[in-house]
Amino acid sequence: MFYSASMDVKGLANLKDKMRRIVSFSLPILKARFLKRKIPLFVGWELTNRCNLKCRYCGVAHAVRGGELDTQRILLMVDGLKLLGTRFISFTGGEPLLRPDIGLIIDYCRQKNVFTSLNSNGILVKQKISEIKNVNCVCLSLDGAEEIHDSIRGAGVFKAVIEAARIIQRTNIPLKFFVTLTGINVNQIDFLINIAMEYNAVLVFQPSVQNKLYSNEVNEICLSRAENEMVFRQLICRKRRLRKMVIANSYMNLAHLSHWPHPRYIRCASGHITGRIKSNGDFAPCNRYALQTAAGASLSPMDLKRKYLALQNISCEECWCANRVELNLLFALQLEPIINSIRYLASNKK
Ligand code: SF4
Numbered sequence: 001m002f003y004s005a006s007m008d009v010k011g012l013a014n015l016k017d018k019m020r021r022i023v024s025f026s027l028p029i030l031k032a033r034f035l036k037r038k039i040p041l042f043v044g045w046e047l048t049n050r051c052n053l054k055c056r057y058c059g060v061a062h063a064v065r066g067g068e069l070d071t072q073r074i075l076l077m078v079d080g081l082k083l084l085g086t087r088f089i090s091f092t093g094g095e096p097l098l099r100p101d102i103g104l105i106i107d108y109c110r111q112k113n114v115f116t117s118l119n120s121n122g123i124l125v126k127q128k129i130s131e132i133k134n135v136n137c138v139c140l141s142l143d144g145a146e147e148i149h150d151s152i153r154g155a156g157v158f159k160a161v162i163e164a165a166r167i168i169q170r171t172n173i174p175l176k177f178f179v180t181l182t183g184i185n186v187n188q189i190d191f192l193i194n195i196a197m198e199y200n201a202v203l204v205f206q207p208s209v210q211n212k213l214y215s216n217e218v219n220e221i222c223l224s225r226a227e228n229e230m231v232f233r234q235l236i237c238r239k240r241r242l243r244k245m246v247i248a249n250s251y252m253n254l255a256h257l258s259h260w261p262h263p264r265y266i267r268c269a270s271g272h273i274t275g276r277i278k279s280n281g282d283f284a285p286c287n288r289y290a291l292q293t294a295a296g297a298s299l300s301p302m303d304l305k306r307k308y309l310a311l312q313n314i315s316c317e318e319c320w321c322a323n324r325v326e327l328n329l330l331f332a333l334q335l336e337p338i339i340n341s342i343r344y345l346a347s348n349k350k
């Protein structure tokens, strides 16, 4: 009796915490929409351009390196972002676990009450897990079964990702698998759903496009238009059949991505509620728009604010990154993606 009562109290506190989190994200979105405030609520931060892999659809190994910020500058920029209203930072790369200060940066964000997620290829998770224990979510890249994943990312990488997933599951950190759909893994949907269910994770799907990531080089394994449409239609059906939150893309997100490569309007949240920080500290509205970057690391909140406000309101018709599409749909106050996000937050372990 005592045990179940204490569980109820814990469950209630958890629910209250989740509700508080939902409200803390919703209010700034409404402010940005209706009061036309620019609040960098969600920030993607490329902590480094270095990577320990050379995936077939990625050109990061040949990307121009703009330098990297030192720890002190990063923490100062976190202070500035917090003052501007940032609630969520997604650390990405290259491979962000290559930074020796990654744990310190995550801990600092936690102290500041800024939620964090970490995108990783999984290789260094085992080695770094005690440093990143305070992150709010880990997103591991996973493209399919061992032979498929390793043919895209290199021998032995699949085993490392699965070991990373096991470790993350044990630490109770919410886990996402990011799936980049190519001509090689279109038939892997059911395998990926089973893996996600096994590790209590969710899946986020997006197409790989004509050019390699971070590069103008041709991506030789990108999907054909017909394959893309077929696979996203299949994902919509699978999502309908699954009772649990396993496919984290909303239906509208999947429907939007099914149109690749046909240009398709979407209301853009870049420079309104989202922003992108490059490894050298440049502030950009979105990683597609290198030319509109506000250059240089900001060492004071005022400078950071000036740079964020200077980002032009932009939009394009080629928004094929699943996370950006989801944020754009939330900014457009589309009901189904809002409900989907609340379901995702409610199903989260932390
Ligand atoms: S896709 Fe990610 S893991 Fe692969 S090379 Fe590019 S940055 Fe590295």
Ligand code: SF4
Pocket: 266, 267, 268, 269, 270, 286, 287, 288, 289, 314, 315, 316, 317, 318, 319, 320, 324, 325, 328
């Ligand atoms: S890809 Fe285009 S529409 Fe999407 S977030 Fe970037 S600028 Fe906005």
